[in-house]
Amino acid sequence: MAKVVFITGATSGFGRAAARRFAADGWSLVLTGRRLERLQALQEELAARVPVHVAALDVRDAQAVLRVIEELPEDFRRVRALINNAGLALAPEAAQKVALEDWHTMIDTNVKGLVNVTHALLPTLIETGAGASIVNLGSVAGQWPYPGSHVYGASKAFVKQFSYNLRCDLLGTGVRVTDIAPGMAETEFTLVRTKGDQAASDRLYRGTTPLTAEDIAEQIFYVASLPDHININRLEVMPTRQAWMPFAVDRD
Ligand SMILES: NC(=O)c1ccc[n+]([C@@H]2O[C@H](COP(=O)([O-])OP(=O)(O)OC[C@H]3O[C@@H](n4cnc5c(N)ncnc54)[C@H](OP(=O)(O)O)[C@@H]3O)[C@@H](O)[C@H]2O)c1
Numbered sequence: 001m002a003k004v005v006f007i008t009g010a011t012s013g014f015g016r017a018a019a020r021r022f023a024a025d026g027w028s029l030v031l032t033g034r035r036l037e038r039l040q041a042l043q044e045e046l047a048a049r050v051p052v053h054v055a056a057l058d059v060r061d062a063q064a065v066l067r068v069i070e071e072l073p074e075d076f077r078r079v080r081a082l083i084n085n086a087g088l089a090l091a092p093e094a095a096q097k098v099a100l101e102d103w104h105t106m107i108d109t110n111v112k113g114l115v116n117v118t119h120a121l122l123p124t125l126i127e128t129g130a131g132a133s134i135v136n137l138g139s140v141a142g143q144w145p146y147p148g149s150h151v152y153g154a155s156k157a158f159v160k161q162f163s164y165n166l167r168c169d170l171l172g173t174g175v176r177v178t179d180i181a182p183g184m185a186e187t188e189f190t191l192v193r194t195k196g197d198q199a200a201s202d203r204l205y206r207g208t209t210p211l212t213a214e215d216i217a218e219q220i221f222y223v224a225s226l227p228d229h230i231n232i233n234r235l236e237v238m239p240t241r242q243a244w245m246p247f248a249v250d251r252d
Contacts (some may be wrong), residue, residue, distance in 0.1 A: 002051065005224070006079045008059055008117055010087030011038035013187030014137060017217035018083055024052045025225065030076050032057040032084065051075060057111030059086045064121075070118050076080075079124050081133045081224040083112045083157075089152040089193045090194040103151040110155035111171065114164070117131030122175075130174035132230040135220050136163050138181040140236060144244065156181070160234065167233065176231040178223045185211035208241045 005022045009015035011033035019031055019042055028051040032038050039054035046052050053076045055068045087110045090102040118134060125132040141149045142156030170177060173204035190201035216237065223232045 001078065001154065002026070002028045002075070003080045004028045004030060004034070004078055005077050005081040005083060006117075007085060008032050008057070008123065010042065010054075011035045013189060013213045014182075014185070014216045014220065015083065015085040016042060018085065018220045019046065021214070021217040022081075022224075023052075025221065026050060027081075028076060029053070030055070030072065030079070031064050032059075032143045034058050051172045057137065058096075059109045059117055060158075062112075062116045065116045068246055070123075076127055076158045077124070080128050080131060081135065081174055082117065082121050082125060083220055083224075084117055084134065084136045085220075086113055086117075087137060087155075089189065091150075092148040094148060095150040098150065106151045108153050110152070111158050114159060116167075118231035119163075122170070126170070126173045128175075129237040132173075132175045133161075133224040134177045135224055136177070136179050138179040138234075140181050140238060142179075142181060142251075143236065147248075155250065167231070174228065176223075178206050178232045180216065180219055180223065180233045181234060181236040182211055183207075183236075183242045185213065185239075187213050209239055211237065211239050237238055 005027045007018055009014050010031035011018050018031055023029060024045045031042060031052060031054045034056060036056040042053045043052045052075055057064055057068050059065060084209055090106055102243040116134060125134065136159050138159040139156040141153035142160045145153060160179045163177050166177045186205045190204050191198060194200045219235055219237055223235060
């Protein structure tokens with residue numbers, strides 16, 4: 001039977017690259033995201049190779065999540081890997097300058113959205129059993145503090161701890177859980193974070209060697225295709241040209 005992967009945020013960046021990576025290995029794809037035209041373009045690209053089902057989905061809408069899963073065509077119902085990738089950072093300025101609405105959007109998407117999809121697909125994944133995987137996209141920001149990370153980093157710390165805690169409850173079901181925590185990767189992430197400032201996005205990645213969407217897609221595919229008895233708990237991946245700074249000190 002074909003293996004089915006369910007990807008959130010498949011319209012861009014890691015999610016889109018992961019769709020291509022799983023397709024290259026013959027998996028059937030369920031591709032979701034808000035921008036339907038992008039999903040359809042990806043479906044057109046990959047459908048000659050593997051079965052592809054697309055559904056417009058805002059992960060913040062718990063009812064819509066349930067509907068999309070209930071309406072999965074028969075051949076796509078036995079999901080083996082859930083890639084909880086949909087997410088975003090907003091407002092890179094200091095916490096005290098950020099609109100509350102931006103904090104709410106990050107919590108609603110990165111925390112509640114991820115929880116919505118996980119809760120809805122858990123029974124299916126448990127039914128699939130040995131070899132099933134939940135791959136959550138966390139971030140180095142969930143582990144390491146930096147200025148302007150405020151709620152984004154905190155939401156990814158939630159992803160990390162939720163992943164670990166799920167492992168405890170899923171012990172004995174065969175379902176694996178991984179928190180993949182990338183560092184700087186060039187996708188549409190910074191364009192979204194700066195609300196469309198292409199120059200700011202270009203500036204961030206210029207003159208260095210960030211991770212690519214394909215680099216992370218390879219890691220996502222790796223953890224979901226390991227032998228059934230191996231669970232990678234957390235995979236933190238940074239570009240070689242990125243590291244930490246010393247502690248900041250406020251001086252007179
Ligand atoms: N790039 C990085 O440096 C980096 C580093 C660490 C972690 N991450 C994490 O990796 C994940 C993917 O990011 P990316 O770098 O690939 O960014 P991206 O290119 O901006 O892609 C983000 C994806 O999330 C989807 N998305 C956003 N809000 C959504 C919502 N409410 N409902 C459904 N889908 C939604 C977007 O689709 P639609 O807009 O079409 O809905 C898009 O497909 C995110 O969770 C991000 O936090 C990124």
